[in-house]
Amino acid sequence: MTLRHRTSTFDMLELHRFDKPLVNCPLLLDPASYFPDTVDLTQDSAAREYWLTCFEDAADRYVDRAIKSQPDSCDVNERAHKFKQKYLQRLHELRNNPSAYGSLTVRSLLDTHEHCMKEFDFTDPYAQQKQYENEQALKLLPEHFRQLEKMTWDNRQLALVEGLLAGNVFDWGAKEVVNLMQKGGSFGFLEARSILQVRPWLVDSLEEWKERLKGPPHRCAVIFVDNSGIDIILGIFPFASELLQRGTKVVLCANSWPALNDVTYNELIILAKRVAAVSPTVDKAMSNGRLCIMESGQASPCLDLRSVAS
Numbered sequence: 001m002t003l004r005h006r007t008s009t010f011d012m013l014e015l016h017r018f019d020k021p022l023v024n025c026p027l028l029l030d031p032a033s034y035f036p037d038t039v040d041l042t043q044d045s046a047a048r049e050y051w052l053t054c055f056e057d058a059a060d061r062y063v064d065r066a067i068k069s070q071p072d073s074c075d076v077n078e079r080a081h082k083f084k085q086k087y088l089q090r091l092h093e094l095r096n097n098p099s100a101y102g103s104l105t106v107r108s109l110l111d112t113h114e115h116c117m118k119e120f121d122f123t124d125p126y127a128q129q130k131q132y133e134n135e136q137a138l139k140l141l142p143e144h145f146r147q148l149e150k151m152t153w154d155n156r157q158l159a160l161v162e163g164l165l166a167g168n169v170f171d172w173g174a175k176e177v178v179n180l181m182q183k184g185g186s187f188g189f190l191e192a193r194s195i196l197q198v199r200p201w202l203v204d205s206l207e208e209w210k211e212r213l214k215g216p217p218h219r220c221a222v223i224f225v226d227n228s229g230i231d232i233i234l235g236i237f238p239f240a241s242e243l244l245q246r247g248t249k250v251v252l253c254a255n256s257w258p259a260l261n262d263v264t265y266n267e268l269i270i271l272a273k274r275v276a277a278v279s280p281t282v283d284k285a286m287s288n289g290r291l292c293i294m295e296s297g298q299a300s301p302c303l304d305l306r307s308v309a310s
Helices: 045-057 059-069 076-096 106-119 127-150 153-167 175-181 189-194 206-213 230-245 265-276 280-288
Strands: 220-224 249-254 291-295
Touching (some): 045 076, 045 106, 076 106, 127 153, 127 230, 127 265, 153 189, 153 206, 153 230, 230 249, 230 280, 265 280, 280 291
């Protein structure tokens, strides 16, 4: 029996399998009207052209990353180039028929990349990069905590938020960031902070946030974490520590499965223990349950609050 020739993309189906039920985030005001994406690429032709071109241009970089991630595999080159062929074919189909697989968004394009990588057994191509960046950031953490402790309360709040913004620079899914990182030399936390936009930022609620901090502590804060390395270690953990010292329970929520250089749940458990070794606040909070590590139930670089682990 031979398979019929596929003339359309509409007869293709992909399924996700999760071990735990996924539910709407309980903090969504109106789950029915919530949509996780900001741009509909099926409708915005200029944005669609821009993003498809970005992902096409990145194909060779993805291949290189995949090959370097499995240096001991005898067929890694073959699988990497099969990935590229399948990936570019999918992008070509989307260029010709943007609605071929349903809604077309930046999130769905990122998910397409992840699906194709996993199809050819590249389940975590950024594993080595993540480990390296984590180790480098952990070396800087004790001094970073000491510098924060020396600051006045106002200056510390600004430094903590700048740390969040600077940490988010280190996203290997962003074209400009990859260009910066691959130029060579030392581009680290201080350099990232130095290129931040001068206040007021595009969205700047820092003064309102500081006023809120002068009131009673929040009962609980849930932080959906993003990138490994500087982002999670020098950005998120110091911010979480500040909340913990106010008496707030903190939940750090990470992806259940790998996606780009995002930290995963299993990795975050290990990192939290490493951070606790240099932070009495984090150590105490982990011991008494005021700091919890949870998994989101997601495997995408983009957060979708319609489907979080129950």
